[in-house]
Amino acid sequence: MPTTQSPTAPEAVRRIACIGAGVIGGGWAAHFLARGYDVTAWDPAPDAEARLRRLVAAAWPALEQIGLAEGASRARLTVAPTLAEAVADADFVQESAPEKLELKRSLLAELAATVRPGVVIASSTSGYPMTDMQTEAAGSAAGAGRLVVGHPFNPPYLIPLVEVVGGERTDADAVAWAARFYDVAGKSVITMDRELPGFLANRLQEALWREALHMVANGEASVEDIDASITEGPGLRWAFMGPCLTFALAGGEGGMAHMLDHFGPSLKSPWTRLEAPELDRTLRDAMVDGCERTAGDRTYADLVAARDQGVIDVLRATGRLGDTQR
Incomplete structure (x- = not known):
């Protein structure tokens, strides 16, 4: 299998492109800004920039409490008018588009064809295996080989965990690079050995959530009691x-x-x-x-x-x- 050679070491990353600026994408942007990175964001929604800047501003007091990296500043956020401009100088790309499989497939294929050779592209998907999302990307180290899952938890700027896993066409060194980068960027990383729909934490959450729904539907427990049974x-x-x-x-x-x-x-x-x-x-x-x-x-x-x-x-x-x- 060909090897993905990133032009930038994980420790040397300076600019990150956040593609998709909703709750998760905006949360990622806030996290990366707080860690001292330059962030360029892109989202096709007409009000995306205003929403993103409000989200980052709302997150900033919490980030200040837990400690900002040297040089961290909201002024290092740029919103690009096009996807191509957003990724032009990126050392790493975090995709956080809506959870729609066909959209993910086309967007990741476009990113793989546009982003500089070797730059790793991670998807924030909460459940889709990368094998299912990389089907339209070119079959090369510069294409599907550099696509990985980097699944965060909401809000990404506070919850440490990120689950990293590749697809059948992902190069092993792209997974290793992403895992190392997230570690450098202050996340707690689980690198999965194999794909599993929903990954690890979501599957465990889903089991608890499904049983809770059964209890409520059958009149066995109230929502309040279910929540208290966990928090207490x-x-x-x-x-x-x-x-x-x-x-x-x-x-x-x-x-x-x-x-x-x-x-x-x-x-x-x-x-x-x-x-x-x-x-x-x-x-x-x-x-x-x-x-x-x-x-x-x-x-x-x-x-x-x-x-x-x-x-x-x-x-x-x-x-x-x-x-x-x-």
């Missing part, structure tokens, strides 16, 4: 310790192995409208091994202390700890 319960732990390690702690010092061996049969209980996977030895061992890698050198006591302190920190940060510590 597992959501406090998920802010700093994911569901796998959280469940591992439920197994006590025996960890994930004890939790699965003890509670595994309950996976067949009809608690949700989602079918449970078969808990065979391969899945069991993968969960145990993964939790052990995540825990690293931390003991069970270390993890419990980290979890407890994390819950306290989240409660304090959200104003729910009260005056008990005063």
Whole structure:
């Protein structure tokens, strides 16, 4: 497979083109500006520039609170009249057009044909695999080979996560370049080994959301109770310790192995409208091994202390700890 040779190292990127200036594209623009980049945006809507500048202005106080990079300024935002002018000098392109497959296909093909050779082009799609979006782009390193998914979470200027994955025609080095760039640009990066519709976090969110809809539709719970069940319960732990390690702690010092061996049969209980996977030895061992890698050198006591302190920190940060510590 040909190799995508970017003309600019991830650490040397200076100008970013944001194609699409809605909520996500505008959020990306605000993030990149706060990190000290020059940003050129383009959006075909007649009022796009005014909306974009309002969005960036609204985001700026929060960005100032968390800290701006040296040289960061809203004055470094330019809105170009055409797509070609927006990407002319770009070292990286972030596409954030509406979530319509045919639009994504044609726009990414146009970008691949217009952007300087080697410059990586990332899509903010929230669910489409890149394989499905790169079908109309030229089959070369300068075309489909440099198209990757860079999926953010709203608002992109505050939520750290970005999921990076290529398509069947994407060059591996384009994925590696994008992952490194996002890391340099201050994001928390997950580089996926394979495509999965919806990626990782959206699939997990969707499972929870779907079960919530079932509960409301069947009169089993109110919207208020569903939200409180997360914000006052597992959501406090998920802010700093994911569901796998959280469940591992439920197994006590025996960890994930004890939790699965003890509670595994309950996976067949009809608690949700989602079918449970078969808990065979391969899945069991993968969960145990993964939790052990995540825990690293931390003991069970270390993890419990980290979890407890994390819950306290989240409660304090959200104003729910009260005056008990005063």
